[in-house]
Amino acid sequence: MSRALRAAALLTTVLISSAVLTGCADNTATTTASSKDLSDVEIPKTVDPDTRITIGSPEIQVALKLSGQIDKIPFKVKWANLSGGPQCSEAFRANSLDVCSAAEIPSIHAHWTGLDTKLVAAAFRTDPVKNPIYELGIAPGAGVDSLADLRGKKIAYSPGQAQGALVLRILAKAGLAKSDVELVELPSTGDVYPTALGGGQVDAAPLGGVNIKRYPAKYGKDGGKTIPHGLRDDPGHLWVPTASVSDPQKAAAIREFVKYWAKARVWIDTHPEEWIEGYYVKDQGLSREDGEYLVKTGGHPAIPDDWTRAIADQQKTVDLLAKETDQKPFDTEILFDRRYEKVGAEAVAGTGADTGSDTGAEAGAGS
Incomplete structure (x- = not known):
């Protein structure tokens, strides 16, 4: 079979799969999420060591192993080999996942399909236009x-x-x-x-x-x-079902995990050789050359201690998507659980990570 025919066959398979998946997704919900407000609910100051949460963040899991921190987590973790919007939203709906690594769009899409979720951590790149x-x-x-x-x-x-x-x-x-x-x-x-x-x-x-x-x-x-597209494309979050942060002990465990997540991101940035070998080569099966390329172009982590401008930029994204996809616009503030706003930044204060309040936002970032 020629290269063109193989490509056409692959694309046909992909299109059929995509249509099936899209059809299934469209039937999951017909109304927007209720978006429970938890801002006045206090998170316990300590976490019960018997608390168990399921986390889908394979990259952070590897970083915690390589840095020797994974066994120090003060509660029980079940790791799931999941990340990103489609996989995690499906697991959220099945009540089988408590935390997921994702970009900004999945939480928006979830709201429009009736899945109530929150963002509990935010990270960006210090020079996102240069290193998209x-x-x-x-x-x-x-x-x-x-x-x-x-x-x-x-x-x-x-x-x-x-x-x-x-x-x-x-x-x-x-x-x-x-x-x-x-x-x-x-x-x-x-x-x-x-x-x-x-x-x-x-x-x-x-x-x-x-x-x-x-x-x-x-x-x-x-x-x-x-x-190049010249736009900021770097928002990264820890994403959770609202049900998980409504549970007092899970909420406390998630707060502690945000700290480990932030420290892991800084460790990755400050240990490039260990990360290339331990993650890109051994875990992902990439060549060392590919690993070096990804580290070189990955920028540096920025974990803000104030989400105000990040929320404003996500609002621009919501407004654009609503207009272009015939969805109802909404206030993106409801997606962010600001009880966790300073947790990540405070965990890495003094490590050299950028924690400025302007981090993660810029004029036109969501346009």
């Missing part, structure tokens, strides 16, 4: 050299995920509407986007991680490339 998480991959022969050239093009789109929201923000920056392009719904997992680009099924797609390096290396001779 994503670049825009361009297919060979697509004729796209700038964002303005996207008019009339086919763009890979994953609703409910960070990549999907980034596509809408890129269009807004370029002065384009959804009707000016063709959005092709594809899951953003694995090599789906690079394969779709290389096979010509889409003209543009947001690429992250090692795909930013691998895609032009593989398809550059044919004209494949990446271009």
